[in-house]
Amino acid sequence: MSQSLNFLTSSSPNFTIAKQSYSKNYVPAFNPQFPIEFVRKSIVVSCSDLYSSSSSPVLVSSNGGAAVPEYKWPTPAAAASADSSSIEVDAVTEAELKENGFRSTRRTKLVCTIGPSTCGPEQLEALAVGGMNVARINMCHGTREWHRSVIERVRRLNEEKGYAVAIMMDTEGSEIHMGDLGGAASAKAEDGEIWTFTVRALDSPLPDRTINVNYDGFAEDVKVGDELLVDGGMVRFEVIEKIGPDVNCRCTDPGLLLPRANLTFWRDGSLVRERSMLPTISSKDWLDIDFGIAEGVDFIAISFVKSAEVINHLKSYIQARSRDSDVAVIAKIESIESLKNLEEIIQASDGIMVARGDLGAQIPLEQVPSAQQKIVQLCRQLNKPVIVASQLLESMIEYPTPTRAEVADVSEAVRQRADALMLSGESAMGQFPEKALAVLRSVSLRIEKWWREEKRHEAMELPDIASSFSDSISEEICNSAAKMANNLEVDALFVYTTAGHMASLLSRCRPDCPIFAFTTTTSVRRRLNLQWGLIPFRLGFSDDMESNLNKTFSLLKARGMIKSGDLVIAVSDMLQSIQVMTVP
Numbered sequence: 001m002s003q004s005l006n007f008l009t010s011s012s013p014n015f016t017i018a019k020q021s022y023s024k025n026y027v028p029a030f031n032p033q034f035p036i037e038f039v040r041k042s043i044v045v046s047c048s049d050l051y052s053s054s055s056s057p058v059l060v061s062s063n064g065g066a067a068v069p070e071y072k073w074p075t076p077a078a079a080a081s082a083d084s085s086s087i088e089v090d091a092v093t094e095a096e097l098k099e100n101g102f103r104s105t106r107r108t109k110l111v112c113t114i115g116p117s118t119c120g121p122e123q124l125e126a127l128a129v130g131g132m133n134v135a136r137i138n139m140c141h142g143t144r145e146w147h148r149s150v151i152e153r154v155r156r157l158n159e160e161k162g163y164a165v166a167i168m169m170d171t172e173g174s175e176i177h178m179g180d181l182g183g184a185a186s187a188k189a190e191d192g193e194i195w196t197f198t199v200r201a202l203d204s205p206l207p208d209r210t211i212n213v214n215y216d217g218f219a220e221d222v223k224v225g226d227e228l229l230v231d232g233g234m235v236r237f238e239v240i241e242k243i244g245p246d247v248n249c250r251c252t253d254p255g256l257l258l259p260r261a262n263l264t265f266w267r268d269g270s271l272v273r274e275r276s277m278l279p280t281i282s283s284k285d286w287l288d289i290d291f292g293i294a295e296g297v298d299f300i301a302i303s304f305v306k307s308a309e310v311i312n313h314l315k316s317y318i319q320a321r322s323r324d325s326d327v328a329v330i331a332k333i334e335s336i337e338s339l340k341n342l343e344e345i346i347q348a349s350d351g352i353m354v355a356r357g358d359l360g361a362q363i364p365l366e367q368v369p370s371a372q373q374k375i376v377q378l379c380r381q382l383n384k385p386v387i388v389a390s391q392l393l394e395s396m397i398e399y400p401t402p403t404r405a406e407v408a409d410v411s412e413a414v415r416q417r418a419d420a421l422m423l424s425g426e427s428a429m430g431q432f433p434e435k436a437l438a439v440l441r442s443v444s445l446r447i448e449k450w451w452r453e454e455k456r457h458e459a460m461e462l463p464d465i466a467s468s469f470s471d472s473i474s475e476e477i478c479n480s481a482a483k484m485a486n487n488l489e490v491d492a493l494f495v496y497t498t499a500g501h502m503a504s505l506l507s508r509c510r511p512d513c514p515i516f517a518f519t520t521t522t523s524v525r526r527r528l529n530l531q532w533g534l535i536p537f538r539l540g541f542s543d544d545m546e547s548n549l550n551k552t553f554s555l556l557k558a559r560g561m562i563k564s565g566d567l568v569i570a571v572s573d574m575l576q577s578i579q580v581m582t583v584p
């Protein structure tokens, strides 16, 4: 037998990697003369030479005799900016690791919609301090100049304070919505009142009880007797007459009309979907997408996705427009069509948002929870990050404490192990954005800890998703590493990843310990910040794992984020290797 293991020997306070032949110098893991500490410290399995001659590989990280997949070195600009002697992490993560240890870090990521309540530099910083991982801007509202200033402020925060807050731009989509109420913050519709919904371009001030509608076909498409729902039913009207471009409606369920609120109309108990003829990405959306690419946003979320085709189309557009930057595409599941084509949409996208606001206006409300569960589960199986969005803490727009029901809803999304939770109005225009974020944070921490301690997480069947042999190796390594991490109760998983793929494969396993993801570029670091359990660091590293680990240990130890004796499993996507070790 000429199998060989890449073995770590503890020849010094540090360690060196020595290749030893399996047959000659193999040290059995359970040799009683061999202290378990050493075994823990020293299992390295790397792949290159094991596979070709092996009939019974032990712990294999193999490339099947093929060349190790080409390691794509960072572009010179990125490499130059990744100072080799430093590690980039924000002060909040650092303090969390120092004070509470690895285990208690939050695994569920938090997305905040930025609006008038949170667009100031101090407010944005308060959200970053409070745990915001992704800032979302909604192109439904505000001007491009406004959005640009928010992007600049977030970027400055990242540069000056070491945060990795990613930016998600959410497109408006071809939805039908009301105008902006001539500048009013809201308007009250009372029972029995007659309101006019019109497609005429009216200058403000609007006549009393008149609402603009953005969709030119509106007056043609609705019929007398249809039910008109504002924001999925927050206010309801019945269509009583049509006069040219004006549609007169009687209010049947009173409530508050908010600027640009979404409109749907229903006939004989079913949603009318004339607008399914509308394009998913409108001409305004394309301009916004150009804006997002030019501004270098990290994610573009597409509203009212119907099929995978539009996602593929957008992804090739992005690739053609921005050769070196990498904008990820998030598909929002908020229509009946998107539920029908769920799997192909998830496959095509880089991530998914369960957009419960509009979804709840398109399917019966009582079907939303099961749809959410199904989407979250499928996303994890297909290894795509998933965000649960809308109304998680809706009452906190006005009140400083959530309802019990809202806390239960947040808990359920955390229990389902969604990658991220999102605030909408709570952070965009609510009175208590920081408190709402604090509720998401504390509920996430509590539920994660509770389920970990009780070992209540059901094992999820994770199908093989690799499309090449090399991907299969990465997948097997990550599945094994996560399992080992749980069984050995290690303190952390370390992953050295260039494009982030190995990090996401580890995250997919939802291990008990946190995952420190080291990557060379700031853009990958920001993108990883959406994924469950990943603590992304920027670090310059090479394909020499020994020196990577030495460097990481000393940098993290110097800053008090790890300590001697901590047990770590490290994997890397350059070598496709896996190592178990105690921090020297």
Ligand SMILES: Nc1ncnc2c1ncn2[C@@H]1O[C@H](COP(=O)(O)OP(=O)(O)O)[C@@H](O)[C@H]1O
Binding pocket: 113, 114, 115, 116, 138, 140, 141, 142, 258, 259, 260, 261, 357, 424, 425, 426, 428, 429
């Ligand atoms: N950029 C913005 N400017 C002004 N108001 C905003 C902005 N972004 C969000 N909002 C407010 O926050 C509310 C909730 O945000 P969101 O859920 O993203 O939008 P929507 O309600 O249109 O789906 C919006 O209805 C709007 O009132």
Ligand SMILES: C=C(OP(=O)(O)O)C(=O)O
Binding pocket: 138, 140, 170, 303, 332, 334, 354, 355, 356, 357, 358, 359, 389, 390, 424
């Ligand atoms: C997140 C959603 O989309 P938007 O806020 O853009 O309507 C939703 O509908 O839940």
Ligand SMILES: [K+]
Binding pocket: 138, 139, 140, 170, 171, 172, 173, 303
């Ligand atoms: K939107």
Ligand SMILES: [Mg+2]
Binding pocket: 303, 334, 355, 357, 358, 359
């Ligand atoms: Mg929506």
